[in-house]
Amino acid sequence: MSPEEIQQIFFAECEESLAAAESGLAACQAGTQDADTVNAVFRAVHSIKGGAGAFGYVALQAYTHTFETLLSDVREGLVAIESKLVDLLLRALDTLSDHVEAAREGGDAPADAALISEMEASMAANAGGAPEAAVEPAVEPEVSEPDTTDSDAEGSADYELDLDALLDDLTAGFDPAPAKAAEAAPEKRWKVHLRPHSGAMRNGSEPLLMVREIASLGGECVHCDVSQVPPLDAFDPAQGYLGWTFSMPEAASEDSVREIFDFIGDDCALAFGEDADIPEVKIVAAAPKPAPAPAPAAPAPVSEAKVAAPQPATPVAAAQPEPVPVQEAPGDVGAKAAQAAPPAPPAGGQSIRIDLFKLDRLIDLVGELVIAQAMLVQRLGANGITANEELSLLETLTRDIQESAMSIRAQPISSVFSRVPRILRELASSTGKHVKLDVIGETTELDKTVIERLGEPLTHLIRNAVDHGIESAEDRIAAGKAPEGTLTLSAEHRSGRILISIADDGAGINRERVLAKAVEKGIVSAEAQLSAEEIDNLIFAPGFSTAQTVSNISGRGVGMDVVRQNVKDLGGRITIDSTPGKGTTFILTLPLTLAISDGMIVNVGDQTLVVPLASVVESLRPGDGEVQGLGSNRNMLNVRGRFIPIVSLRSALGASSGALTPDEGVLIVVDTESTGQAALLVDEIQDQRQFVIKSLATNFRPVDGVAGATILGDGRVALIVDVDGLVSNAVPGQERQAA
Known part of the structure; x- marks a missing residue:
């Protein structure tokens, strides 16, 4: 390494x-x-x-x-x-x-x-003014009474000397009495023996620094063992030959010594007590690189047995929480697995570090495996070959591999939430607003890529909530609230997606002020009639800001539009729920992963599209009287007494052909975060299977209503429908409220 x-x-x-x-x-x-x-x-x-x-x-x-x-x-x-x-x-x-x-x-x-x-x-x-007390006798030597303010209880008896005796001691130059007293009551000490092995040098540690740390605890080196140093022609600079014995003061605990060596773990052998010996040298023979088999056990058993002899050295490995020394574990585990059946489960907390490039490569290969499996199923079906049992087994194995690979990339969102307390502390110092943090669902897991790209939008939203949402302590008290604001972060899985909410108990969005600022900046016209939801969404407009002054927190209008774009780049959406006087909640709806998902393959004219299964509620063909007209060009579907808008994928995506009326095709009821339920009109449903998400923005350009693309089993490219965006653009705000 x-x-x-x-x-x-x-x-x-x-x-x-x-x-x-x-x-x-x-x-x-x-x-x-x-x-x-x-x-x-x-x-x-x-x-x-x-x-x-x-x-x-x-x-x-x-x-x-x-x-x-x-x-x-x-x-x-x-x-x-x-x-x-x-x-x-x-x-x-x-x-x-x-x-x-x-x-x-x-x-x-x-x-x-x-x-x-x-x-x-x-x-x-x-604490306690000890340094000043120690100086007093030197500054005022004529004081005849002892200094009772000194905190050193053991030394207080030494000050109870009469003035004549003190003057005699000063003229004599030295009084051996204190030394004799020390000999009569020697300080209790104990010994620690240590010997760094070769690994202590290989992993970047410096054993000499550890030795100095022991000395800083009051340890005195009483012996350095050089007996194991070989002749010069046999000397290996990568090995550890020297050993030390330190005499430690009683005030230094055994745990404090062990903690010094936490970083290098069992690459440094320790032994404690008067009767213990310095651990033996542990020689690790360098195996030839071409040899695939485990290192031969020729010279190792002798030295390994010697190292195992001192019993006190064993707890060091048990006290080592860091995963770095786990590099030796795979060989040991493999040997035990070959001897025992079934193998023992790994101990909790064991882990290894893997380069992210290798993990991404694994995910890509799993994606190709999913595509190959879909192609195989379609090719065999087209040729009339029946192998249902084998294909079912292949599909199960492919899905298990995919889920296992994705779980490796999954991380708890606590790694993002853990940064928030520091942000709040910095904001408290700059704004004077003290905010209490409540966290819910911090163990919720999602893809590492999503985690990494979530930090910036989350930081913007939190800064916005504290600066604009939560009032000052005086205003909160006047409004009957606690002087300290509350910010609540929550995360949960819902329908194959993850919902992250950032809620504050502040004043809510001042819609009159937002609308006036939008008109002033020319974002909307003064005659525009906007709903409360549409006014709230104005804060995402580029360059929009209601801050009175520009500060290092806000005011330049480059925050909330960046948030929406970042969330959109992740394949997610952001919605707002604000109640004046009670607070505002921002809800981020994100995919669990950016790689592989489940979808419904549908046909619209000569186009094949994919509708993410996480958004699908049900599919149906409407009966008589279940479709009602609204206005001149809108149909509504009666779903168990509730009317929802019908959106034609042909019209929404500009397809050249396809069903225009519900009786010509199939309706897929979908659930969206911003619009609620809607019914997508398609020609027919072809299949349901996993698909690998390919970024359309990276390989082509962003397209409204399209979340990405995938490769089908027959090799064709199919577009993935952005259900939330497509329905939101196709259904006017007034119609959504009516539904």
């Missing part, structure tokens, strides 16, 4: 550590933390510090050292967890995130001097 690849692993782990720390501090802010919560935050920051030192990120390492020290005091109960401290820790975490980003991008480190000073001032070492 190259240094660049190791570095990428480090930054990926930094993201995980930052997310874990964010979650822990959120629990502290809510008052639901426990000892494990604080320990998790400490370990996250410590892991970043260890990697920063290994890769030479000096600024990042120095900053995390101060952050870690403060967290250590909090963990040991020396500094109380209170709201002011939690606020400081959250700001420190935000700056740590900026440090990591600067290290990743090679930019300048953020300014952190003021924050470091705040953290140092909050540490237990600076």
Whole structure:
């Protein structure tokens, strides 16, 4: 593995550590933390510090050292967890995130001097005025009474000396009495033995930094084992030969020593106690590259057995949560699987990192497999070959492979929602509005590509909600509301799609002001008669903004139109539900994946189209009296007592031929987010199967009413209908309200 690849692993782990720390501090802010919560935050920051030192990120390492020290005091109960401290820790975490980003991008480190000073001032070492008390005797030596304000209880007896004895000691130059007292009551110490193996150097770590960390805990090196160093002609610089024994003070715990080696895991063997020995050298023979078989067990058993001897070294691997050392796992698991049947299920939490290009390639191949399977079914049917059982098995296997491949790409939306607290903190400092965050459905999973492209529109909507939606504390109190606003994020699966809502309890959309601003900017005419829904949608117009002044948050009119375009690029839609005085909700409707979906193949004239199955409610042929006219050119369908508009796909998409009246074709009842239900008129329904989505905008250009394209089993290209967009454009707003 190259240094660049190791570095990428480090930054990926930094993201995980930052997310874990964010979650822990959120629990502290809510008052639901426990000892494990604080320990998790400490370990996250410590892991970043260890990697920063290994890769030479000096600024990042120095900053995390101060952050870690403060967290250590909090963990040991020396500094109380209170709201002011939690606020400081959250700001420190935000700056740590900026440090990591600067290290990743090679930019300048953020300014952190003021924050470091705040953290140092909050540490237990600076509490209680101990430094000032220590200075007093030197400044005023004539004081005859002992300084009872000193916090060092053990040393207080040494000050109870009469003045004559003190003067005698000063003139004598040195009094051996304190040394004799120390010999009479020696400090209790314990020993730790360590030996880094070859892997400690290969993964980018620097064992010498770990040794220095032990020294910073008060450890004293009492022995360095050089007995395992071979002659020069047999020396391998990639191996680890040196071992150390440290004498540790009683104040340093065994856990604090183990945490130093969290980053390199079991690549450094540890042993604790007076009777333990320095672990033996673990020689890892380099296997020839062409050999496909596992490495031979010739020299390994001897050294492996020696390493396994010291029992205290074993817990290090158990305490290692990071997935980096899992590289050795596949061989071990494979060997066990060959010996035992059935194989034991993998332990929870195990994972491996895969390059995203490889995963995308797998998804593409699965898509081609789906197309090939559809072609095979159609080819065999055309030639009159019956193989129903085999084709059914192939279809089942293809679908299982597709679902498994897509589940690999699925990620919880919490990775996006976790960024929101920092956004709210930044907005609170710039607007003075304090907002409480409620999150619902953060475990909902969707495609990684959707997750990655969702961050920008979500950030725009949140900033808009705080700046325009939620009132100031004074206005909220005057309106009978709590001074603190509430922002609710929720995510849920519905009908094969995902719905994400961003709701605030603010003043709602001021439609009179929006309409007046739209008329002023020439977006609509002054005589236009618009519904409430149409006025709300004016905020998505390019260049539209109701902000009185331009700020770094809003006012330039380049926010909400970008949101709608980004959501549309994802194959989704955005709708608004606003109630004056009560708040506004933005609802994003997105596909679960951008690759493979289920659809209904339909014919319209000489065109073959695909209607996404997630939007389909039912298909039917209308009976007598079920179709009623509305106006001069609109038909409505009576579906169990409720009238819904009929949309002809021939007219909507401009096809040259096809059914124009309901009695000439089939009606497909679809459900849309913005318009409700509608009935699509098609000539006939051909089939129902999976289809691979190909971007029309990337390969051609965007087309209204079309979400993309796919390749059918016979090799033809079929357009995928954008049900929401097509129905919304075909049915006027007044008609939707009537329905």
